[in-house]
Amino acid sequence: MIANKPFSYGKIFVIGSGFFALMLIWTFYNAYMPLILGDYIESRAIRGAIMGLDNLLAVLLIPIIGAWSDRMNTKIGNRLPFLVIGMPLAAIFFVIIPYGAAVALWVLLVIDIIFLLAMTIYRAPIIALMPDHTPSEKRSTANGIINFMGGVGAIIALFGLSTLYGIDRTYPFIVAGLLLFLAFLFLYFTVDRHPPYVSSTKDELEETQASNSFFEGLRQLKKPEFRGHLFILIAIFVYFIGYTGVEALFTVYAVEHLEMAESTAGFTLGFFSLAFVLFAIPAGLLGSKRGKTPMMLIGLILLPMVFICIPFLPMIDEVFPNINEVLLLQIVLFLGGLAWACINVQAYPLVADLGGKSKIGFFTGLYYLFSMASAIIAPGILGLLMDVFSHPALFYGAAVSFVIAFYFLKKGSNIVTKTTPKGT
Template identity: 80%
Template sequence: MDKHFSYGKIFVIGSGFFALMLVWTFYNAYMPLILGDYIESRAIRGAIMGLDNLLAVLLIPIIGAWSDRLDTKIGNRLPFLVVGMPIAAFFFILIPYGAAITLWVLLVVDIVFLLAMTIYRAPVIALMPDHTPSEKRSTANGIINFMGGIGAIVALFGLSTLYGIDRAYPFIVAGLLLFLAFMLLYFTVDRQPAFAANTSEELEESQAANSFFHGIRLLKKAEFRGHLFILIAIFIYFIGFTGIEALFTVYAVEHLNMEESAAGFTLGFFSLAFVLFAIPAGLLGSKRGKAPMMLLGLIILPLIFISIPLLPFLNEFVSWINEIILLQITLFAAGVAWAFINVQAYPLVADLGGKNRIVFFTGLYYLFSMSSAIVAPAILGLLMDLFSHPALFYGAAASFFVAFFFLRKGSKIMTA
């Protein structure tokens, strides 16, 4: 083992991802409800929820490249963590208090929070490759993603419970955990890491931005028609997924009259199922084929979504089971179906161009998936405004059915 490499440091770096996912997951679940105190339109609330994705695509490549070049006494990554993480933690704690004053105070607090998160996101991601030799990066990345997944589950199960006690409590706890992660990182990571290199080009957002003009031009060519259909499928089904992620709690609270804390807790069953079934889904994809498993998921998941608005009626016939428990079971099944789709998607796209174009198609994957995350909450929010709350699930289901058509057509072209 390289004397400069330490799994202990990887777990500390993973604590940064744990806190990052903890905060983001809770923010995505509950910010639409907080905005609902002032804004009735789900489309406007959805547009605000897409702001973080827009900032990420625009600013993170710039910040990542800046952190590659910066040279200070505490290294090139830590200055961004010193600025971003404490400010993000402080303003996250302020969100419920800003919401109690006026909408404009809430929006100012929210924008500062989002900017602070954007400042440190790229540098904290770069810490892993800075401290890890290339042959160990897959293992280290697995550790970090696992800790991020745990953060998401803790947010929806643990912080949601605190939200039911007092709206401010989960923001305080999450903000303090984010600050604790900053302290651990500040006193643990190397100032001059042994494996440091320019990593800005490896960032998802950088690859998305770099692929925009060149990638779109290339995809216009006839020989890339199949590739384009597959990427369009990814863009379309991410509209459904991101919309559900951002607006499910709005549906549960405003339409089902659930407690806000119960809404976030219930959404946690979707995330839990995805974490539990990610590895089995990957193994099945390797055995049965990535596209066939994705197509299976793209049929099952929308059928589950269509059934969700019908659960209150179904509950009249199966009254022995609690309506909320029935919804939680349904969302768990949806999370399994989502694992069949999402686990296969990136490897499928990375394989499209062969070994010589892995980086290029990786960039296109991030471009198409992130672009949908910017617009999806506003699109599905508008459907909810126009056609009532159940339109969230019908719209999401439609996106998966349309994606099925494009993925099947693209796969047929690729195998012809």
């Protein structure tokens, strides 16, 4: 019986170490790759478009790989073959990114594409390892552990690896690559070859949900009864443009406009992530008590106010020369992270609730479709604004996206409230 099948939180932590390394590398890559590309490419729009490539590959390839890993049958199971290929390859090519950047742009781009493909190969299978090893009643707890470890990886990337970057550009790539390879060894020698709870888990992956929902979702959203739902999804699409664009291009703004050291720029961005991790659980509790939509609307008011303030911080330094401008920016970003927690923690549960219990999977797919589609185009769009209107346009453009999202979320929620029968 299922109850007698083995379950170990130790194995969940080992699986979490893979997600830790994954988020460590992605966070550092998103913060510093635009700066490395800046050695050859002046246009922020082009650099932003390149930064959207990983999300495009994710949407196109990960559903295929996830389904393939469901059907795979080897001596080492169905997930590990993808980890054996993807994780060491990604570690190697991540380590050599700065060395390729020192040679020529085409060498850097070739290394980058191979690295992104390697990351894509193992991302779906490593996420699927959690439900493979966990009974359904413990998956929420296990997912919390894994996401916490991912959050810790992101914080270490921006605080720890950024410090190493200031010493030598190659050091953080070497350390992150070694940590990824070490996580691979932990996984390879710890996880079960044939896990006790293995089943078709591809539908639980973000990118699979996005891909599978595309055509069916767009057809359904044309119906009048889904008008409010569509407005809420548009709100999510629009505000993710602002968030993803700032995440990818903040270091470009800090280095090129504020003349901040590259390592300091990444370290400063870490305060946004730190605030989000610290406030995620309280924000969830507040959402349960005050309502998901009201908490999101509060965040959609506060975050654009934070972003609009950022370009004016250098002026405060001119009036009050004793104020540490970098510290002030870190405090403002920390406040922004609190506002982002109000928004992002509530978003998926709100969308999942839209269709009731019978359509959770359908609306989950739509959520990931709209959020990931914006992540593909956001860095390019906000990078273009920076090219045309100067660097501060990054924050003005992001602020506008949140204001537009506020309008659509409020309008959509009002429609859904009016059209949803009481008691459902």
